[in-house]
Amino acid sequence: MTLRQSIFTSDKYARIEWAFFIFIWFISPLLTDLEYGFNEEPKQLQWSYFQVNIIRRLVWGFFTVIPYYLYYKLAIQPLLIKKRYGYFLLSVLLFVAVRELYTVYIMYGSIARLSFLPIEMITEAQKVLKLKGRFHFGINYLVFQLLIMIALAYFIHLDKQEKQIRQLKQLQAETDLQYLRSQLQPHFFFNTLNNIYALALQQSQLTAPLVAKLSDMMRYVLYKTTQPKQPLTHEIHFLSNYVDVQSVRYHDKTAIRFDTQGITDQALIEPLLLLPYIENAFKHGIEEVHTGFIEVIICLNDQELTLSVKNSKAAGATDQSLPNSHGNGIGLDNTQKRLSILYPGRHSVQVKETNETYEVLLTIILN
Incomplete structure (x- = not known):
């Protein structure tokens, strides 16, 4: 199945994947921010706060989900699931480098130039672009996200195997x-x-x-x-x-x-x-x-x-x-x-x- 087919197919596994990525990169961050607001900054919980926060998470989620989904389809599924571990380790190093360049020049670079976005987001992006000598994303989060994508890939792989076994038995x-x-x-x-x-x-x-x-x-x-x-x-x-x-x-x-x-x-x-x-x-x-x-x-x-x-x-x-x-x-x-x-x-x-x-x-x- 090609990448284009996997995006538009009605196959249940594609639906599971998209539901997974939407939850991890859109819904979960929104819920986390809401929980943080209630527990740490309840005085700031105004409608303007929610507006900015929702837009922030939607924009960040859109930019972030693209490289992760591409890496999932192009590296985790074809390399790790097929036990090509050496190539997979090389792909991880390449992904970290590409992820850093993508975050700086594509994600934050684009946000800093999009004048229609909330001023808070533009200011945050400009501050991040000025940081030198450090990654512009969290390594811990990166490792966690890679692990849960690997878990998803193995889950789908095992489910497909069980389905094939059932078909062979039938x-x-x-x-x-x-x-x-x-x-x-x-x-x-x-x-x-x-x-x-x-x-x-x-x-x-x-x-x-x-x-x-x-x-x-x-x-x-x-x-x-x-x-x-x-x-x-x-x-x-x-x-x-x-x-x-x-x-x-x-x-x-x-x-x-x-x-x-x-x-x-x-x-x-x-x-x-x-x-x-x-x-x-x-x-x-x-x-x-x-x-x-x-x-x-x-x-x-x-x-x-x-x-x-x-x-x-x-x-x-x-x-x-x-x-x-x-x-x-x-x-x-x-x-x-x-x-x-x-x-x-x-x-x-x-x-x-x-x-x-x-x-x-x-x-x-x-x-």
Whole structure:
């Protein structure tokens, strides 16, 4: 961003900078003078005193803010923030020299010649110009002003970094979601189409309902999951369809239970966030066991969402959460990353495993 752009931009950081400089070089000196007048010279507090003092601070503030703002944009931000410390130290020495010349020949020189200003200001400027062998500004004030400008620059720099990190995390979450969508579509939808084909050959009455559920699921994945959040009822409806479609494949081999409690339209959730846990149960609870059970319970209590998924295991099966030769577990890994990004400190995952069963308990504070 150029200096001209930073002056006229509507960016919030530029607004913060200008508010900072206006307060430090205009408002704060006025308040300080007012406090001094009340405490030290209350007899002089007349309207003429305020008039002269206000004009003095506005004129001095105008002349003073220009070199400090230029130094802030041209040296502190590009040199100090980028850790070019050697060049920054040289810039400080150069600024002190330029500041002295500017104060004498530009600031006080101009004030001494501006006849429309109060006579008190003109007289003060002329007296300052006659001083020799000393700085025409306070070193202590200069150091203090440089320090607070450095603090401002670091504050804005850190805030920008945090904003970039949040954007990267959001991008990562969206990338993981796209991966989950692409992972779900090929193997699940093609397998389901094969099942529908087999049912159609048998002229089964389950064919039409299964096609309707599959169409509903495809519509949700293709269109609804492009939004950052969906009503929890929509996500539950999708999961219910998923379980129903899978149940058709394994209806003669397994006992499948899917229950929900307290689900409302007001609650929102990121799409396809719960699916990998249920999908994982079908992969391990049925495909490897060939017979067994799956139990899915989803409960919403106020803003606390709980997903409990329990399934049977094959004898001697390894941890379900680990990847195997079929790529299993990748979806769970991505889901854990999404949970860390989307609900930091507001989710927990508990796993209970025995020789015969595997259970996952996921808790999320949605709001």
